[in-house]
Amino acid sequence: MTKLLPMNRRSFLQTTVSGAAAIGFAPSLFSTPAAAQAALTVGFIYVGPKDDYGYNQAHAEGAAVIKAMSGVTVVEEENVPETVDVQKTMESMINLDGASLVFPTSFGYFDPHMLAMAEKYPDVQFRHCGGLWQEGKNPMNTGSYFGYIGQGQYLNGITAGYASKSKKIGFVAAKPIPQVLQNINSFLLGARSVDPAITCQVIFTGEWSLAVKEAEATNALIDQGADVITCHVDSPKVVVETAAGRGAFVCGYHANQSPLAPDKYLTGAEWAWGNVYTKFVTEAQAGTPLGNFVRGGLKDGFVKMSPLGPGVSEEARKTFDATLAEMMAGSFSVFKGPIKDNKGGDAVTAGQTLAEDAIELESMAYLVEGVVGSTS
Amino acid sequence: MEGIGIWGVPLAIFAGAIRVSTPFIFVSLGESITERSGRINLGLEGTLVFGAMTAYAIAVMSGSPWLGVLAAMATGAVFGLIHGWICKFPKVNDIAIGIAMMQFGLGLAFFLGKPFIQPVAPHLPSIALGGWSDLPQIQSALNINVLFIIGALLAVALWWAFKNTRIGLILRVVGDSSDAARAMGLNPDTVRLLATAVGGSLAAVGGAYLSLYYPGSWNEGISSGQGLMAVALVIFARWNPIGCFLAALLFGGAGALGPALQSVGVTQGYYLFYAAPYVLTLVILVATSSPTRSLGGAPGTLSITK
Numbered sequence: 082m083t084k085l086l087p088m089n090r091r092s093f094l095q096t097t098v099s100g101a102a103a104i105g106f107a108p109s110l111f112s113t114p115a116a117a118q119a120a121l122t123v124g125f126i127y128v129g130p131k132d133d134y135g136y137n138q139a140h141a142e143g144a145a146v147i148k149a150m151s152g153v154t155v156v157e158e159e160n161v162p163e164t165v166d167v168q169k170t171m172e173s174m175i176n177l178d179g180a181s182l183v184f185p186t187s188f189g190y191f192d193p194h195m196l197a198m199a200e201k202y203p204d205v206q207f208r209h210c211g212g213l214w215q216e217g218k219n220p221m222n223t224g225s226y227f228g229y230i231g232q233g234q235y236l237n238g239i240t241a242g243y244a245s246k247s248k249k250i251g252f253v254a255a256k257p258i259p260q261v262l263q264n265i266n267s268f269l270l271g272a273r274s275v276d277p278a279i280t281c282q283v284i285f286t287g288e289w290s291l292a293v294k295e296a297e298a299t300n301a302l303i304d305q306g307a308d309v310i311t312c313h314v315d316s317p318k319v320v321v322e323t324a325a326g327r328g329a330f331v332c333g334y335h336a337n338q339s340p341l342a343p344d345k346y347l348t349g350a351e352w353a354w355g356n357v358y359t360k361f362v363t364e365a366q367a368g369t370p371l372g373n374f375v376r377g378g379l380k381d382g383f384v385k386m387s388p389l390g391p392g393v394s395e396e397a398r399k400t401f402d403a404t405l406a407e408m409m410a411g412s413f414s415v416f417k418g419p420i421k422d423n424k425g426g427d428a429v430t431a432g433q434t435l436a437e438d439a440i441e442l443e444s445m446a447y448l449v450e451g452v453v454g455s456t457s
Numbered sequence: 458m459e460g461i462g463i464w465g466v467p468l469a470i471f472a473g474a475i476r477v478s479t480p481f482i483f484v485s486l487g488e489s490i491t492e493r494s495g496r497i498n499l500g501l502e503g504t505l506v507f508g509a510m511t512a513y514a515i516a517v518m519s520g521s522p523w524l525g526v527l528a529a530m531a532t533g534a535v536f537g538l539i540h541g542w543i544c545k546f547p548k549v550n551d552i553a554i555g556i557a558m559m560q561f562g563l564g565l566a567f568f569l570g571k572p573f574i575q576p577v578a579p580h581l582p583s584i585a586l587g588g589w590s591d592l593p594q595i596q597s598a599l600n601i602n603v604l605f606i607i608g609a610l611l612a613v614a615l616w617w618a619f620k621n622t623r624i625g626l627i628l629r630v631v632g633d634s635s636d637a638a639r640a641m642g643l644n645p646d647t648v649r650l651l652a653t654a655v656g657g658s659l660a661a662v663g664g665a666y667l668s669l670y671y672p673g674s675w676n677e678g679i680s681s682g683q684g685l686m687a688v689a690l691v692i693f694a695r696w697n698p699i700g701c702f703l704a705a706l707l708f709g710g711a712g713a714l715g716p717a718l719q720s721v722g723v724t725q726g727y728y729l730f731y732a733a734p735y736v737l738t739l740v741i742l743v744a745t746s747s748p749t750r751s752l753g754g755a756p757g758t759l760s761i762t763k
Contacts, residue, residue, distance in 0.1 A: 129677070130571070130677060131675075132575045266666060284716050284720060287731055290676075291678070292667075292676065293667075297473060297674065297712070297717075298720075301469050302720055303597075304465045304594045304597075304717075316676060319672045322577075330639070453718065453722055453724070455724035455725050457725065
């Protein structure tokens with residue numbers, strides 16, 4: 082089987098690249114038609130440990146889903162820095178393991194690392210997690226996939242709004258980039274849909290993974306009266322444990338952290354990468370071209386919610402379910418004008434409704450009214 | 458719980474000084490012993506992280522955090538012994554070995570620590586000294602970990618021992634002049650070997666505090682350079698154990714400034730506040746520097762002062 086692999090891969094790629102029908106072309110190369118369908122090696126690269134209760138775990142759970150598919154071999158590498166190291170990892174996955182589809186999952190892998198590899202190995206398909214791929218500018222054997230998780234943070238906010246007694250909720254954030262700002266804003270807007278008096282305090286730690294600072298930030302938020310905490314950092318483990326240890330409720334992010342704080346965990350916005358990877362692999366196996374710009378939210382199965390915890394009241398559960406149903410139907414928008422930003426300017430004007438895939442949301446640079454914090 | 462407004466800032470600095478400083482205290486006290494004997498062990502960052510991993514792993518498996526601390530001490534001593542043993546060979550540079558040991562410790566900790574990222578270990582106990590207050594914030598700030606208290610006592614004990622005991626004298630003689638030590642019938646290599654081992658085991662206790670108390674979980678980014686900072690603190694503190702303790706408090710408190718200011722609504726320029734500990738260090742070093750005399754209190758045989 083190993084001997085067959087290079088030929089197998091090459092033939093698969095020829096068909097993909099030329100756009101010819103794989104089914105018609107491939108069987109002639111192999112002794113058994115069954116083998117033609119299969120044998121795809123997929124590489125996954127993570128920036129941290131794959132069991133971090135966070136960003137990397139969410140991807141590794143997705144990788145585990147396609148590992149179970151027939152004819153798929155998964156190779157993984159963890160703790161790969163966003164430096165020339167990731168290029169070496171990609172080369173070894175391609176040359177030594179025969180990977181023909183590579184998922185470098187961290188933001189900083191894209192430029193220049195993945196782009197350089199895509200040029201060097203035009204027969205290999207690269208798909209990067211994030212929103213960086215641009216048609217016409219980046220090669221066609223590369224692409225981006227990402228999920229709209231803002232609605233998940235809005236649902237987090239609903240449970241937080243019902244659970245908060247102090248009417249103050251807290252957000253531990255890494256860096257003030259659009260994605261993070263959108264999560265903060267969605268979290269507050271969800272809470273304000275329950276009680277418009279709620280405010281959300283945000284603390285930026287400045288880095289994606291800084292355990293001690295995340296713990297200090299969580300403590301500082303709770304000292305100021307916040308009683309529901311959520312976060313956007315690579316591994317929410319420290320935030321969840323610290324907050325629950327101080328008696329505050331928590332909403333999760335990236336993956337399901339409820340085992341860390343079973344009593345205090347309300348719900349969480351999780352990635353469902355398994356569905357996304359299954360789609361890519363199915364396309365690759367069928368020989369159809371892979372999407373270059375793949376997006377989706379809750380209703381597309383890119384994002385899911387953790388099961389509701391014991392701290393969620395009956396009333397909260399009803400609102401949560403009703404809102405979730407609206408989102409699944411595609412008729413819900415988090416950013417419905419008029420919304421002011423927290424400096425008094427107009428964030429979303431009256432009458433304007435931004436759908437979850439609206440391009441304006443991808444360059445969000447403001448915090449909405451009710452969020453205490455600053456983007457710089 | 459009601460917010461406490463602007464009082465949150467001094468409280469956070471105070472609480473941060475206690476919560477965040479403990480690893481700095483143990484690593485810098487350990488390093489002060491090693492450097493007093495005339496060696497620099499830069500590998501303590503690796504020892505710290507390996508200690509954090511060992512303590513967490515043993516605590517998960519045995520259910521006892523104290524057993525974890527003891528195991529960490531043992532591994533720290535082994536790391537120190539390796540460093541001390543290699544450095545006794547002629548023409549070996551202790552700084553280079555330290556960097557190698559740091560990478561070795563980090564790599565080994567990541568490798569062996571893999572299965573322990575997910576499990577939850579029992580935490581070290583803390584003593585609640587805040588019972589007199591009705592404010593939960595103050596009660597929480599005054600939950601003081603036993604290791605912090607041990608660290609404070611150890612700083613005083615070391616300060617006294619350097620001056621007043623025979624072991625302290627031996628350390629200082631070896632650190633100041635190998636020839637004088639030999640003339641006294643001492644073997645400098647053995648003294649340095651033991652001093653490095655003790656330094657390593659103390660540094661590993663700092664790691665145990667990180668993984669078993671605050672922030673209280675094991676992952677590969679747990680230290681983010683605290684071991685290296687602590688080695689620098691020793692020089693900043695002029696090799697004085699009480700100075701090490703105070704410098705560690707200063708670092709812990711200054712580190713809490715950034716999150717605390719944001720929590721009370723001072724949200725502009727947080728990157729600047731995060732640089733506070735380092736700016737403070739620079740200011741103090743410049744203020745206490747002198748154009749006429751060299752580093753006061755520096756052991757004579759230390760490779761950076763030679």
